[in-house]
Amino acid sequence: MLRTSLVVLGLATALSACSSDEPAAANNGATGAAHESDGISADGKRFLSQPLVTEIFTADPSAHVFNGKIYVYPSHDVDAGIPDDDLGNQYAMHDYRVLEMDKIGGPVKIGPVALDVKDVPWAAKQMWAPDAAFKNGTYYLYFPAKDKDGIFHIGVATSSTPMGPFKAEPKPIAGSFSMDPNVFTDTDGTSYMYFGGIWGGQLQNWAKGKYDAAVGVTDLKADDQPALMPKVAKMSADMRSYAEAPRDAVILDEKGKPLLGGDHDRRFFEGTWMYKRGDTYYLTYSTGDTHFLVYATGKTPYGPFTYRGKIMEPVQGWTTHHSIVDWGGKTWLFYHDTQLSGKNHLRNVKVTELTFNADGTIQTINPFRD
Ligand code: FUB
Numbered sequence: 243m244l245r246t247s248l249v250v251l252g253l254a255t256a257l258s259a260c261s262s263d264e265p266a267a268a269n270n271g272a273t274g275a276a277h278e279s280d281g282i283s284a285d286g287k288r289f290l291s292q293p294l295v296t297e298i299f300t301a302d303p304s305a306h307v308f309n310g311k312i313y314v315y316p317s318h319d320v321d322a323g324i325p326d327d328d329l330g331n332q333y334a335m336h337d338y339r340v341l342e343m344d345k346i347g348g349p350v351k352i353g354p355v356a357l358d359v360k361d362v363p364w365a366a367k368q369m370w371a372p373d374a375a376f377k378n379g380t381y382y383l384y385f386p387a388k389d390k391d392g393i394f395h396i397g398v399a400t401s402s403t404p405m406g407p408f409k410a411e412p413k414p415i416a417g418s419f420s421m422d423p424n425v426f427t428d429t430d431g432t433s434y435m436y437f438g439g440i441w442g443g444q445l446q447n448w449a450k451g452k453y454d455a456a457v458g459v460t461d462l463k464a465d466d467q468p469a470l471m472p473k474v475a476k477m478s479a480d481m482r483s484y485a486e487a488p489r490d491a492v493i494l495d496e497k498g499k500p501l502l503g504g505d506h507d508r509r510f511f512e513g514t515w516m517y518k519r520g521d522t523y524y525l526t527y528s529t530g531d532t533h534f535l536v537y538a539t540g541k542t543p544y545g546p547f548t549y550r551g552k553i554m555e556p557v558q559g560w561t562t563h564h565s566i567v568d569w570g571g572k573t574w575l576f577y578h579d580t581q582l583s584g585k586n587h588l589r590n591v592k593v594t595e596l597t598f599n600a601d602g603t604i605q606t607i608n609p610f611r612d
Contacts, residue, residue: 263320265296265582265590283558287610289581293590294341294350296582301589302371302513303341303576304424305567308381308404312569314341314576315374315383319588326560328460330442332587335369336360338385340405346569346593356406357383357399363412365397366390371513371563374404375425375433375481382481383408384435386421393453394421394444396437398482417475417484419453420445424565425477426516426543433477434543435484436491438470439512441530445470460531465504469493472514472527474544491525492546493538501549506532508549513563516543519573522602526553528562535564535577537604553596554607560586566596573598579609 281288294300299319306313315338322334340353359365365387372385383399383406395414401407420438427433438445440462447457449470462470471490478485493501493510501509511530516523525547526537533556538547556562559580567574575596578589597605 264298265588283581283610284584287612289558289579289592290607290609290611291592291594293582293592294343295352296590297352298339299583299588300339300341300591301561301578302422302563303565303578303591303593304371304373304515305565305574305576305593306374306376306404307567307569308376311404312343312346312567313374313404314343314591315372316341316578316591317369317371317589321585321588324587326586328441330368330370333368333370333442334587336367338369338372338383338406338408341591342405346574353405354407356401357385357408357410359387362387362397362399362410364389364395364414365410366392368394370394371422373424375427376404377427377433377481380481381406381408382425384423384425386423386437389414393419393447395419396421396423396435411482415483417487419448420473422512422514422563424514424516425481426518428518428543432543433481434474434516435477435488436472436474436514436516436525437488438472438510438514439530440470441511443512445473462503465502467503468500469503469505469509471500472510472525489544491544493525494546494548496548498548506530507534508536515565517566519598519602523547524566524604526564526566528564530561533557533560533562535562535575539602550603552606553604554609557609558584559589561589575607577609 300316302317304315324332337358338356342351368388370386375382381401396418399408399410421443424436473488474491475484475488513528515526535554538549540547557579564577573596582590
């Protein structure tokens with residue numbers, strides 16, 4: 243928290259030009275690379291990689307390969323003038339735009355609005371981290387949003403093309419709650435949704451099976467109890483509903499015990515992404531208030547999963563969120579930071595290579611060069 247506060251304070255003056263919905267580079271009519279300070283963080287470190295796009299703010303990149311091209315389904319960050327708080331009210335996004343690339347390192351096309359909250363009958367605000375899937379000729383966009391009572395659910399919208407536009411179902415997925423959906427399709431064709439997030443993601447409000455508004459937000463008062471775990475549910479063949487009630491994707495420590503709520507360096511916070519390598523299922527996620535991307539491995543899509551280590555050290559900015567995709571014979575980590583704005587809620591997506599050791603462990607990435 244201290245680190246982030248320093249970053250925000252240090253940038254306050256320099257960022258006055260970045261207070262609109264679009265990055266300064268775009269406002270100035272510039273194209274291509276970020277503004278002149280690109281490559282250097284607020285505390286003088288060189289960024290490992292550069293933003294994929296500079297025309298709009300983007301976050302929470304869910305990358306997929308469809309028809310040989312790379313599509314990234316990010317959140318589309320905007321500045322609603324809401325101060326930072328522990329519930330994430332500053333993340334007031336209202337639509338999605340899809341990014342398309344023929345190759346990593348090549349030009350990135352920004353699609354038109356793929357889905358707007360005004361076209362989602364059940365949703366009111368906060369279109370947070372989405373994901374996408376393709377099955378039987380249809381592209382599916384999965385997205386969290388708060389309903390008119392301020393409660394997060396997960397919706398689905400469909401399109402015949404990966405860029406959309408997508409048409410939303412009239413209601414959220416029955417039995418869905420919390421946020422950050424990730425839909426993984428296993429090698430046998432079965433799809434699963436992983437989801438959930440604590441604090442502003444409201445997972446703690448559902449701990450007893452139905453929404454309880456009285457539950458605390460940040461101090462979950464259960465440091466010595468098993469942590470709240472991400473949820474997983476098999477998808478129905480129609481990809482619009484769960485085939486079963488969501489269950490815990492349990493994350494264990496090296497002794498086979500569930501990670502505890504007080505273990506902030508390792509316990510699940512938000513942003514799950516399932517990645518399969520050989521027969522091993524990598525449940526990857528963000529630790530939130532300790533700002534790590536980490537992973538746990540298991541032998542089935544349901545787990546249990548054993549904590550293995552860090553994928554990435556903290557980026558610049560409070561949130562960290564990623565996806566992992568194979569392309570061109572390599573494995574890639576899509577992630578975000580706040581290089582373009584220095585503001586927690588105005589982020590930019592990036593990509594870098596992810597390297598595995600011979601034993602299947604992941605080499606931890608430093609998002610800075612120094
Ligand atoms: O973008 C809003 C939220 O911030 C996401 O849903 C979280 O994963 C975090 O990145």
